[in-house]
């Protein structure tokens with residue numbers, strides 16, 4: 309079967325346009341306006357929500373509605389995020405044939421301008437070839453890289469679709485169908501300051517307690533679906549002062565809510581035990597600790613025989629390719645959409661070595677991923 313293909317040169321040049329527009333997190337106004345302009349002729353409705361009060365971005369989430377010509381077809385949401393990590397300003401893309409990198413002084417911003425470029429190209433192709441399709445909603449979120457803020461504060465009443473493909477992972481012909489929950493963890497350990505040389509016995513060393521707590525924690529990969537980490541330790545004032553305060557920051561992730569809770573609890577208990585072991589007669593209240601545990605995002609797990617996945621598998625087969633269905637290790641907008649009842653999976657864009665200055669992308673990978681999405685929309689339009 310002959311499947312449709314996107315226009316490679318147009319995709320490549322649009323990607324280059326997008327990466328040149330600086331859009332570090334919370335500064336997505338220019339790129340949002342640029343995208344809205346592109347869709348003036350292609351879309352039926354261009355709207356924004358009022359999330360900027362909460363996200364503190366200089367713009368809102370951008371929502372674009374494209375009416376279909378097959379009312380029986382399922383309504384689909386396509387999403388990508390507008391922001392990039394730092395350093396992402398004044399990106400100067402370097403093009404070697406079909407490979408695009410930054411000049412080494414910034415990231416490239418393929419995360420997630422490759423996703424945006426793919427969505428734009430796929431809609432252009434659909435319109436140009438006058439291919440029957442269902443209603444399509446596009447969502448371009450702000451501040452994904454700094455805590456999924458755009459997705460968390462999105463006005464969900466503006467979205468009708470209940471199925472979503474988010475474009476936001478590396479690889480080719482890859483679909484991420486599950487992602488973990490994560491807890492953001494802070495432990496505050498309070499000891500007592502004293503002169504370390506003159507009267508150390510009057511002090512309670514918070515750093516020593518923290519070290520003991522960490523040594524009792526199970527960190528790293530706990531099992532195939534659970535990880536934990538203590539990432540930063542801060543505290544202490546000088547070499548001659550017994551440290552009275554130490555703050556530990558870390559995280560736990562798991563594809564299972566029960567395991568997430570169990571691991572987070574065991575980290576907290578390690579701190580509790582270390583504090584109890586250090587109890588002294590000096591001060592009844594010290595040492596003590598406080599734990600701040602915040603659920604950053606909830607896990608999701610879309611069954612392999614759900615429509616979102618079977619359609620993508622079929623589109624891949626028709627292209628003569630195989631779809632890789634994989635679990636993801638991190639949180640993204642898709643976690644939040646799933647929490648809000650929009651079934652979401654993540655599709656690959658071809659971006660590579662993201663969040664580094666060595667970031668790169670092969671245009672041919674982008675094309676293949678765009679063709680996959682295009683043919684998924686064609687299949688939905690045939691329903």
Ligand SMILES: [Zn+2]
Nearest residue numbers: 389419420476
């Ligand atoms: Zn991303």
